[in-house]
Each structure stands twice: as structure tokens, then as C-alpha cells.
Amino acid sequence: MLVSELAERADVPLATVKYYLREGLLPAGETTGPRRAEYDDEHLRRLRVLRLLREVGGVPVTSLRQVADALDDESLAVHDVMTVIADVITAVPTIASDSGSLEMVDQVLAAVGWDGVRPESTDRLRLAELVSLLEGPGSIGPDVDVLLFYAGLADQLARAEVARVDDSTERSLLLEQMITGTVVYGRVFELMRQLGHEHHHRVRMDRTTPVVAR
Amino acid sequence: MLVSELAERADVPLATVKYYLREGLLPAGETTGPRRAEYDDEHLRRLRVLRLLREVGGVPVTSLRQVADALDDESLAVHDVMTVIADVITAVPTIASDSGSLEMVDQVLAAVGWDGVRPESTDRLRLAELVSLLEGPGSIGPDVDVLLFYAGLADQLARAEVARVDDSTERSLLLEQMITGTVVYGRVFELMRQLGHEHHHRVRMDRTTPVVAR
DNA sequence: GTTGTAAGATAGTGCCGGTATCCACCTCTC
DNA sequence: GAGAGGTGGATACCGGCACTATCTTACAAC
Numbered sequence: 452m453l454v455s456e457l458a459e460r461a462d463v464p465l466a467t468v469k470y471y472l473r474e475g476l477l478p479a480g481e482t483t484g485p486r487r488a489e490y491d492d493e494h495l496r497r498l499r500v501l502r503l504l505r506e507v508g509g510v511p512v513t514s515l516r517q518v519a520d521a522l523d524d525e526s527l528a529v530h531d532v533m534t535v536i537a538d539v540i541t542a543v544p545t546i547a548s549d550s551g552s553l554e555m556v557d558q559v560l561a562a563v564g565w566d567g568v569r570p571e572s573t574d575r576l577r578l579a580e581l582v583s584l585l586e587g588p589g590s591i592g593p594d595v596d597v598l599l600f601y602a603g604l605a606d607q608l609a610r611a612e613v614a615r616v617d618d619s620t621e622r623s624l625l626l627e628q629m630i631t632g633t634v635v636y637g638r639v640f641e642l643m644r645q646l647g648h649e650h651h652h653r654v655r656m657d658r659t660t661p662v663v664a665r
Numbered sequence: 666m667l668v669s670e671l672a673e674r675a676d677v678p679l680a681t682v683k684y685y686l687r688e689g690l691l692p693a694g695e696t697t698g699p700r701r702a703e704y705d706d707e708h709l710r711r712l713r714v715l716r717l718l719r720e721v722g723g724v725p726v727t728s729l730r731q732v733a734d735a736l737d738d739e740s741l742a743v744h745d746v747m748t749v750i751a752d753v754i755t756a757v758p759t760i761a762s763d764s765g766s767l768e769m770v771d772q773v774l775a776a777v778g779w780d781g782v783r784p785e786s787t788d789r790l791r792l793a794e795l796v797s798l799l800e801g802p803g804s805i806g807p808d809v810d811v812l813l814f815y816a817g818l819a820d821q822l823a824r825a826e827v828a829r830v831d832d833s834t835e836r837s838l839l840l841e842q843m844i845t846g847t848v849v850y851g852r853v854f855e856l857m858r859q860l861g862h863e864h865h866h867r868v869r870m871d872r873t874t875p876v877v878a879r
Numbered sequence: 880g881t882t883g884t885a886a887g888a889t890a891g892t893g894c895c896g897g898t899a900t901c902c903a904c905c906t907c908t909c
Numbered sequence: 910g911a912g913a914g915g916t917g918g919a920t921a922c923c924g925g926c927a928c929t930a931t932c933t934t935a936c937a938a939c
Contacts, residue, residue, distance in 0.1 A: 453885070466929050469887085486886045486935050505927095506760070507795070509723070512927065530870045537859045546720070560860065567867030568860050578856045581721070581849055600825065601854050602861075604818055609861025611814065613869060633862065635795055637855060640815050642792045644851065645751045646774065646782050647816075647823025653781030655827060656744045667916070680898050683918085700904050700916050719896095726896065 454480070457490045461498045468498065474512065476501055476519045493623065497522070500627050504540075508634040514539045522626060529618075529626060536630055538573040540637075548576070552583035555595060563602045612636065668694070671704045675712045682712065688726065690715055690733045707837065711736070714841050718754075722848040728753045736840060743832075743840060750844055752787040754851075762790070766797035769809060777816045826850065 454472075457480075458465040471477045477498055480488035497519075504510040504518060521527055521535040556579045560568055568575055585593040616629055668686075671694075672679040685691045691712055694702035711733075718724040718732060735741055735749040770793045774782055782789055799807040830843055 455885080464929080467927085470928060472886095473888085482886095484885090484936065486884095487937085488886070503798075507798070528870065530866050533866060534863060537863055541856065541859065563861075565860055565864035567864035569863070572860065572863060574856045574859045574863070578853065578860070581853055581856070584717075584721070585845075585849060598853070601822075601850065602857050604822055605854055605857035605861045608815075608818055608858050609865050613862060613865040631799075633859075635799060636815065637858065639792065639795055639812070640819055640858070641851060641855065642755065642788045642795070643816050643819035644822050644854070645755065645788045645847075646779055646786065646792070647777075647819045648827060648847065649748060649751055649783070649786060649788070650779035650781035651823050651827040652744050652747060656742065669915075678898080681896085684897060687918090694917095696917090698905070698916095700918085701906085702917070 452490050452495075454488070454490065457494055457498065460495055461502065463498060463502060471498070471501065474516065476512070476515050478523065496624070496627055500630055503631055503634055507638055508540055509542075510539055511542060514542055518630075522623070525622075529622065529629070532626055533629060533633075534569065534572070536633065540634065541573045541577050546580045546584055548580040548583040549586075552586065552593075553579040555579075555582055555593065555598070558595060559598045559602050562599055563606050565602075565606075608640065666704050666709075668702070668704065671708055671712065674709055675716065677712060677716060685712070685715065688730065690726070690729050692737070710838070710841055714844055717845055717848055721852055722754055723756075724753055725756060728756055732844075736837070739836075743836065743843070746840055747843060747847075748783065748786070750847065754848065755787045755791050760794045760798055762794040762797040763800075766800065766807075767793040769793075769796055769807065769812070772809060773812045773816050776813055777820050779816075779820075822854065 452460070454468055455465055458468040461468075468477070472479060477494060480490040480494065482488050500522075501515055501518070504515060505512065510518070517535055517539055521532045524532075527535075553576075556575060560566075560575070582593045582598075612632065615632075616625065618625070620628065666674070668682055669679055672682040675682075682691070686693060691708060694704040694708065696702050714736075715729055715733070718729060719726065724732070731749060731753055735746045738746075741749075767790075770789060774780075774789070796807045796812075826846065829846075830839065832839070834842065
């Protein structure tokens with residue numbers, strides 16, 4: 452297919468596809484002439500994944516390059532590509548964190564037995580930042596028990612999600628499915644949590660406050 | 666305290682505080698003279714909450730105005746303010762959703778018994794959008810059972826979080842704590858999920874692929 | 880041939896979230 | 910009571926980001 456068709460099939464403006472090509476996020480098509488190039492399904496899938504990361508995951512375009520590079524690097528194991536994705540999804544301006552918070556995080560990680568986490572993981576560092584944020588005056592202090600509760604649930608979630616991947620799938624397809632899953636289901640869970648708040652909150656209100664009219 | 670002190674204590678640039686005042690996100694201080702105004706702890710807490718929503722929650726400044734208005738409106742019950750917060754946190758450009766997806770979402774909501782969710786909830790609508798996104802060709806189709814699994818975990822989380830709020834606290838303080846909790850612990854859980862992926866992923870790799878060197 | 884569209888390069892746009900500057904004036908210190 | 914420095918208030922400006930528009934050259938299908 453030609454660029455225009457690629458753009459149309461992915462439902463992305465042509466100008467944007469050209470921009471991504473310029474930025475090297477999308478591998479160039481196979482040149483079939485001085486002013487002609489062919490694109491295939493692989494390009495289409497790549498484009499879809501990038502847009503998903505961008506639009507649903509909120510990943511900035513500059514970080515997408517890291518993603519593209521990792522996907523293109525055949526020497527990287529699927530697992531290693533996913534750590535790149537993990538780091539990139541976690542792109543929020545840095546806050547200061549103290550060593551005590553990091554210690555607390557590590558304590559929690561140890562408690563749930565997550566020894567497979569890289570010490571340089573962005574997620575681990577960001578988590579410590581958040582914990583130190585909670586330590587500020589007048590806020591709900593971070594409690595190891597509370598964090599452990601979260602970690603326990605997250606463990607169930609992550610365990611089930613990892614178990615759901617089918618390693619017999621071809622590398623590039625597998626990666627795309629995993630990325631989509633991470634991003635989209637992450638958002639799904641987030642939304643469900645908020646819906647849960649809304650429900651349980653209302654239930655509690657109805658029980659607590661006297662109902663005036665119904 | 667004077668503005669400069671307010672800015673310093675919240676660790677926000679003075680120019681930004683002035684900007685927030687201009688935008689009406691922060692109520693004006695009490696004027697004590699033609700070129701003098703006093704700010705109190707309430708202002709400080711408000712500022713901190715706004716910055717948290719902005720920096721950790723990624724809420725755009727325009728939406729912060731809705732938050733500020735809701736917080737200032739004493740006629741709104743705590744619960745109603747929280748629905749405003751819920752809608753505002755869920756600020757991602759819209760994707761098209763089909764009616765089938767919405768039906769699926771409602772089916773899941775009914776299954777977990779969340780009848781306290783407003784039909785117009787932004788979260789409910791966004792969830793339907795995501796579900797229809799998953800329905801696209803070549804992706805991991807949305808499965809009611811999978812969604813139910815997420816909903817079940819989210820229910821545990823939301824239930825525990827709502828149970829943790831102490832209604833005897835003064836309204837404005839309570840709201841601030843709840844907002845902080847929603848935003849920060851949401852992010853905490855997200856990070857923990859990713860850390861869980863990293864760990865379980867590595868474990869699975871180590872088991873699956875023959876270890877060459879150690 | 881004529882027309883339409885491709886590729887490729889370069890320049891421009893719109894929004895967002897602040898910053899910077901200016902001014903008239905107040906207040907604190909010495 | 911004089912001077913330094915900070916204040917509230919207004920307006921103008923800025924940098925980054927993610928595109929978007931335009932232009933040129935050339936080929937391809939009719």
C-alpha cells in the first residue's frame with residue numbers, strides 16, 4: 452500500500468504519518484521508484500501501536516522513538532523491550548524523593564517477592580517519589596500496610612496479565628499485543644477503580660446521611 | 666501570610682500563584698490595604714491540591730477551574746464534589762464508541778453490583794470507548810470475563826479506599842484528603858502493576874528460556 | 880500528453896502553561 | 910523620615926510540543 456492508504460487505514464492524518472516517518476518512528480517503506488514507496492501490514496500495526504501509546508497512554512512523541520528503536524532491535528528479548536515500554540509509560544516530571552521513601556518501596560517490593568525488578572527501574576524511582584510526596588505535612592502519610600495492600604492487588608493483576616500472554620506468537624505481533632494490553636487495560640482498570648469509588652461512595656452516603664426525599 | 670510566602674510554602678513559583686489567582690483557581694486573599702492581602706492555610710492547602718491534580722494527575726488547568734468551583738460550592742455534598750473530580754481526572758481526547766461496547770460495560774457494572782454509577786459518568790463513557798477500541802481488527806478482543814476480573818479487583822480496591830475515609834473530618838480537609846488519595850494512590854497502583862509485570866515477566870522468562878550464563 | 884498523486888523537504892501554526900516586565904504604592908528598618 | 914525592597918494588579922511575552930501546510934519534482938495511470 453502507499454502512504455495515503457496507510458494513513459487512511461490507521462485513521463491518522465497523512466501529514467502526521469509523514470511526520471512520524473521523518474522522526475524515524477515508522478520505518479520507511481520499500482522504495483519502488485524515485486517517488487514511490489510501498490508499505491505493508493507491519494507498518495500499519497506499528498503505526499497503530501504508536502498512536503495507542505500516544506493517545507491512550509499519553510506517551511510523548513520523543514519517547515516514542517525509544518519504543519520504536521527497541522521494537523526494531525531484534526537482539527532485544529521481548530522482556531527487555533517491555534522494560535523499555537514500562538519506563539516510557541511512566542513519563543511524568545520528576546519530584547524530589549528521599550532515601551527513606553526508596554527504602555520503604557524496596558521493603559514493599561521484598562514483601563511481595565518482586566525480586567525481578569531492576570534497581571534502575573523508572574517505576575521504582577517514581578514510586579519512591581510519590582511516597583515522599585505523601586510524607587509531606589498535613590497529608591495522609593504513607594503506611595507500609597496500605598502500600599502492601601496495593602502491592603498485593605497489583606500482584607494479582609500483573610500475575611494474571613502476564614499469564615495471559617501466549618509466547619508462541621511471533622515476536623513483533625506478541626510485543627504489539629502486550630503493549631496494547633498494558634496500556635489499554637491499565638486505563639480500563641483505572642476507570643473501573645473510579646467507577647467503584649463512585650458506587651461505594653454513594654452507597655455509603657445513602658447509609659450515612661438521612662435521605663430527605665426519594 | 667503574603668503571596669510570596671504562600672508561593673514559597675507550596676513550593677510553586679510566585680508567577681504561577683499569580684496566574685492561578687488570575688484564573689480564579691485560588692480565591693483572592695483578604696485585602697488588608699490597597700497593595701496588601703493576607704492568605705491563610707486554606708489557600709495553601711487549596712494550592713497544594715491543585716498542583717497535585719496538575720502535576721501528578723495531569724489535569725489541565727482549564728479543568729482545574731471546575732474543581733475549584735466545586736470545592737467552593739458549599740451546597741454540594743462531598744460525594745457530588747468527588748464525581749466532579751472523577752470526571753475531571755478522566756480527561757483524555759475522545760475516541761468513537763459504539764453502543765455494543767456501552768452495553769458490555771453496563772453488563773459488567775451490573776455484574777459487580779455498581780448501581781450507584783451515574784449514567785452520564787465520564788468514566789463509564791470512556792470505558793466504553795476503550796472497549797470499542799479493543800474490538801478493532803487484530804487486537805485482543807474484549808472479553809466479558811476479562812473485564813469482570815478487572816472489575817472484581819477494582820471493587821476490592823475502591824471498597825477499601827472508600828472505607829478508609831473518615832467522615833468526621835471537616836469538609837474542606839476531607840475533600841482534599843480524598844482528592845489526594847484518589848490521585849496519588851491511583852498512580853501508586855499503576856506503578857505497582859507495572860513493577861509486577863516486570864517481575865512476573867522476568868520470572869517467566871527465566872523459567873521458559875534456557876539460561877545461558879549466570 | 881494530461882492529470883492526479885506520490886515522495887520528500889521546509890516552514891508555519893495553535894495551544895498550553897506558564898514567565899517576565901512594568902507600575903504605583905505600601906511598609907519595614909535604620 | 911528616607912531608602913530599600915516587596916506587593917497587588919495588569920499586560921505582554923515565551924518555549925515546547927505535536928502537528929499541519931505548502932512547495933517542488935517526478936512518476937504513473939488513463
